[in-house]
Amino acid sequence: MRRRKRMLHDLERDMAEHIAMETQDNIDRGMSPEEAHYAAVRKFGNVARLTEQTREVWSFVRLEQLLQDFRYGARVLRKNAKLTAAVVLTLALGIGANTAVFSIVNAVLLKPLSFSHSEQLVQIWRTHGKGWTGSMSTSDLGDWQRQNSTFTGMAGYAARRLSLQNKSEARAFAAARVSTNFFDVMEAPLAQGRGFTADEATLGHEHVVVLGYDLWVQEFGSDPALVGRDIQISEENYTVIGIAPKGFHYPDRLTQLWVPLAPVGPELRRDAHDFLVIGRLRPGVTLEQATAQLDAISARMAKEYAEDQELGALLVPLKTAVVGWMRNGLLVAFIVVGFVFLIACAKVATLLLSRAAMRRREIAVRLALGASRGRLLTQFLAEGLLLAFLAAAPAFAATRWTVAGVISVSHNYLAVSNPAGVEPRVAGFTVGIAALAALLISLVVGWGSTRLGVSEVLKENSASVASGRSRIRAQRILVAVQIACAFLLLVGTGALVESFVHLSRIYPGFDSHQVLTMRLPVSAKKYSPRHPLSLLVEPAMARIAALPSVQAAGVITYLPMQAVGTTSDFRFSSHPASGQDESWAEVRAVSSGYYRALGIRLLRGRLITPSDSEDAPRVAVVNETFVRRYSPGQEIVGRQISMIDEPQWLTIVGVVEDARQAGRNQPSLPELDLPYQQSTWAYLTATMTLAVRTQKDPLAMTKDLRQAINTVDPAQAVYGITTMEQIVADYEGNRRFALWLLAIFSLLALVLASAGLFAQLSYAVAERTHEIGVRIALGARYRHILYMVLKQGALLAATGMAVGLIASLALLKVIRSLLFGIDPAQPAVIAAAGTALLLIALLACYAPARRAARVDPLTALRHE
Amino acid sequence: MSTKEEKQRTELLQGTLDLLILRTLLLGPVHGHAIAKAIEYNSDEVLQVEQGSLYPALHRLIKRGWITAEEGISENNRRAKFYRLTAKGRKQLALETTKWDRFAAAIGRILRPGEQESKS
Structure with a gap:
């Protein structure tokens, strides 16, 4: 850096000196001083350009140029405030939708579960022969616990509801009966008090409870003296022995009460399969090793006990067990917002290309003056980056709300409690996708607007802006891409609506209208x-x-x-x-x-x-x-x-x-x-x-x-108050989620794509005003002109739709593989989506077409 | 004029210009104007160098470590930068000269196959 400064310090002086010497030589040869100076300057060349080239040798020039480009870009964007706003809004939609979905994916699938060393935790299912999986009996679990050497611990549990009497009110809370080693297996050090001891698994000692941290705070005002006191749970006295660590919930994401699992009479039977099992693998033990060992133990048990015939074990990483079922819905969501992103980029690129058309002369002049194409592309990239990050900032800031929106659309399908919050990974994703948008857009715009014949453009009369062929082609391709994506989403939505309607026509065997339901936990004591x-x-x-x-x-x-x-x-x-x-x-x-x-x-x-x-x-x-x-x-x-x-x-x-x-x-x-x-x-x-x-x-x-x-x-508590209709809706949640997402985004896509078509045609008509004027002067009728422009639009729409159709069949195949029970796209659905899109496309074409047909030949020709 | 052509031309110019500068400096430290003059004079004024383009080239050579620059006083008592060939530059010149000879000979053989044969 310092060397560069020193080297460049005297550059101007050296160049001036050089020209002075040359001038002196020329004077010596007999020229007049003035003549001599001009000759010297001519021979030297463009000082400014040469200075820049020399600076460029010292590397950092690129950065300087980039800064310059950014400043220039910012000026251009400020000058076209309206266009800039449209572009930023479109991009913000595309980026925002992706950021929202990603931040859910991050919270659900990418981040490890909040338990200590959660990668060691596995859910252990009892298997029976082939196919059947289920919960375990405590006696069988005891054998597994005693004989294995692959787990540091295994705990059985059963989720239930218990009602807590506090302040003369009974409220039901998610609770669990858990093995006494439960908190050890989960490696959850209690916030207050202690966990269960082994003798609390015997009847008569089981009236102890560990409270959830939130419950302790909300119901008991974080009273530190609560540990050791008795509270009323389901009309029985329980001694509070500990408070669970903050944020610890298992098996339910709302579990607030844990009581020891002390099996009573029938629960000791080997076929009382009432308990789920969670285990912590020893470090370095693989799922396969652990499964093999449990299967071996089970085989021994099968010989000994009639109830354990065909007993086996299925181990699933806890994470898969807890969030695995959300994976496919999220993947579909990602695919859908991916297409929205694509449309947004295409849309922005078309907008920018039209503006680049106005700058053709500027670009041509710069090319003529020796700017390299790479230099111009860098400039477009700088502009693209500015726009993308202008859009990404509000999109990222709004993540909390967009995420809440997506989750509410999911109708309880996405069980995520607190996915928002500014995560470095989400921020990184936003930056990445914004950069991708900038790159895509500036490449397309750069490609479309720097391929022009410089001399032709410069020769052009400034008033007539004949079309740059590659720019027009780029714009058409982009409009077609938008239409293709819109059609794709539309067909996807159509197929989902179709299968949804089909489904809702199936009579479930009961009438879900106007039925209120609630859960009543029954006190076993009472x-x-x-x-x-x-x-x-x-x-x-x-x-x-x-x-x-x-x-x-x-x-x-x-x-x-x-x-x-x-x-x-x-x-x-x-x-x-x-x-x-x-x-x-x-x-x-x-x-x-x-x-x-x-x-x-x-x-x-x-x-x-x-x-x-x-x-x-x-x-x-x-x-x-x-x-x-x-x-x-x-x-x-x-x-x-x-x-x-x-x-x-x-x-x-x-x-x-x-x-x-x-x-x-x-x-x-x-x-x-x-x-x-x-x-x-x-x-x-x-x-x-x-x-x-x-x-x-x-x-x-x-x-x-x-x-x-x-x-x-x-004292009877109730919870889970809802309607039968809601129960049905929740059960069909994942399909509903996909449907809503697709519906919302395909509508958005439709609006963007038809706006794109409208803009493209309006522009094409504006460019051809002169030509149309000539046609009318030569006798073309109103309807000829109308037809000509409509045809141009329809052709564009049809091309996009053809591509979209093929892509949509592929997309549906993917969605169907991910979401259960989606029917294949019916021809009727495709036809309906196609007709709808074509109508909207023609509507978008109509205004420009009419404007074209109304061109006054005299004005158009005089315009020249 | 299209950008492509221009680029090719510049590249050709650059490569040769570097070589010519190195060759000129072989005789001792010289300042910028003198290098331009020397190239014109020694090529019987066939090679018309855009004199300013010397400077990007000189800086490129400095950056590569083939030449160094030092302050000095020119023949008419002005302050000027004098450029001097380094050991590395000397080696590079030898290398480039060989390359150039081979290149020129090859081109020559292609353009005038008959003459070449009769000469050798």
């Missing part, structure tokens, strides 16, 4: 065979049914599309007619009003009634699929079955219509409904869902319902 649950349910249902706008009310373990997986094997008393090896069904406990509340129709026999009480004969109701599968062509009403390991026989008394438990696009599962009073399987009644059919807005009934329940049992 309700037992001696004090049955019917003491709560029957009077509460009676009160609710008596409310003026209530038509029916009932409870069930899980509503359709709320959850599946409470399955049991069973056998018929007579020999199974179906010949199926495995007879299994979704088992649910219901109350009598449930079917009416959901509008599920009875097909044969009778429904469950209030008289199917605790001491009445045991009965069950099955669904159509159950009949089709296990008793085809045979009357099922009156047959007797028993669930595995339950000695009592149940009589099937009725058949109801299929209510699709796993979504409308999924086949119905065989279902076996028991009266809740007769259910011996505690899990089925641990938490019940209340469903109430109302005559008015269901959510407006919330207060009345709560009141009715609390009149019967003041």
Whole structure:
């Protein structure tokens, strides 16, 4: 740097000296002093250019030029404030959409989970033969724990809801029963107090609780003396022994209460598969090694215990287990916003190309004066960078809101609690994508506007701006690209709408309109065979049914599309007619009003009634699929079955219509409904869902319902208040998410693309005013001119659409592979999208075409 | 005139100009004007150098370490920069000269095949 300064310091003096010497030589040869000076200067050449070239030798010149380019670019942008605003806005949309999606991807997929050394954590699923995966029994887990050498620890847990009584109010919180080593396995050092000790896993010692940090702050004002005190949880006394570290939530992202897992009676059985398992791998142990060892242990267990036949283990990294299911939806989102980005860039490039047209003379003059094309391209790049970063700054600043927007559009599909916040990686991404935009745009604009015949442009009469051929071609290609992208997104949207409509036409087997639902955690302490649950349910249902706008009310373990997986094997008393090896069904406990509340129709026999009480004969109701599968062509009403390991026989008394438990696009599962009073399987009644059919807005009934329940049992908590329609919507969330994203962005794309077409044609017409004037003077009719311009636009649109069509078929294939249950694009959808786009394109062409046809030949010709 | 042509021409000029400068400096330190004069004189005024283009070339050579510059007083008592060949520059000159000879001979053979043969 210093050397450069020294070297360049005397350059001007040296050059002046050189010219002086040459002048002297010329005078010596006999020229007049004036003549001698001019001759010397001529011979020396352009001092300014040569100085610049010399400076260039000393490297940093590039940077200086770049700064110069930026300053010049800024001046140009300020001068065209309107155009600049349009460009910046367009780019901000493109960059903003991508930044928002990326910041979610970053929060969900790229960042490690917040647990200590989370890469060592794995979810361990019990497998049964091939295909079936599920939760574990504590006894089996004990064997795995004792015999393995690949894990530093394994913990079982079961998520549930517990209600906390505080300040004379009961509120339900996400909670979990966890193995006593849970906090050790998670490596979560408690903020206050201690974790569980091993003896707290035995009955009589299990009334201790660890509170979530947020709960401690919000409900107990961070009282440090809380540890050691008793609190009321589900009407029992629990001693608070610790406060979980801040931000620690598992298994749910809202879990606030942890109690020790002290298995009671039936839970000790090897086939009581009630618990999920999380494990921490020893450093250096691979998933394969750990799986192999667990499988080996399981094989030994299978020989020893009849319940453990075909037992095996499936290990999934915790991260995959927690966020893996969001991956595909996010990928689709990324693809969609990628196209929006492309359109935005194309749009901006067209805008800038039209402006470059006005600068053709400037560019030609600079080329003629010896500016290299590279130098001009650098200048365009500087301008592009300025624009891109002007757009990126607000786009990045708005990330918090755009992310919130995308998440709200996702309808609970994206379970991200706090994805925003200024992350270096997100900032890096924004900078990267802005630079990419600048590069793309300036290359296209530079290519389109510096390929011109210098002498032709300079010879041109300044008034007539004949078209630069390569610029026009570039502009056309860009408009076609925009149309192609818009068409692509439009077809994608169309296909999604189509499959959505198709889906919503499928009758799910129940009527989801005007149904309010809420979850009721049932206190195991309070309700037992001696004090049955019917003491709560029957009077509460009676009160609710008596409310003026209530038509029916009932409870069930899980509503359709709320959850599946409470399955049991069973056998018929007579020999199974179906010949199926495995007879299994979704088992649910219901109350009598449930079917009416959901509008599920009875097909044969009778429904469950209030008289199917605790001491009445045991009965069950099955669904159509159950009949089709296990008793085809045979009357099922009156047959007797028993669930595995339950000695009592149940009589099937009725058949109801299929209510699709796993979504409308999924086949119905065989279902076996028991009266809740007769259910011996505690899990089925641990938490019940209340469903109430109302005559008015269901959510407006919330207060009345709560009141009715609390009149019967003041301590009964409720949570998860929502409508049946919302449950269905949430279940179909990922498709809805993709649909909304595509719809919003394809609309945006459509607007941008048609604006591009409009601008391109307007410009083309303006350029051809003279020619059109001549045509009209020579006798061309209004409609000829109109046709000529419309044809030009339609051709452009058609080219774009042809490309877009091919691309959209490929895109749909990708989306379909990522999102379950999207139908292939129907020709009708493509035709509809095509027609819509073509109409909009023609509309965009119409105004310029009319303007062209109205050209006054006299004015146009005189203009010359 | 298109930019492409211009570029090619400049490149050709640059390469040769460097060589000519190095050759001129072989005789001892000289200032800029004198280099221009020497090139014109020694080529019987066939090579008309745009005199100013010497300066970018000189700076390029300094940067590469083939020549150095030092302050001095010219023959008519003016302050001027004198350029001197370095050892590295001397080597480079030898190399470039060989290259040039080979190049010129090759071009010559192509342009006048007959003459070349009769001479050799």
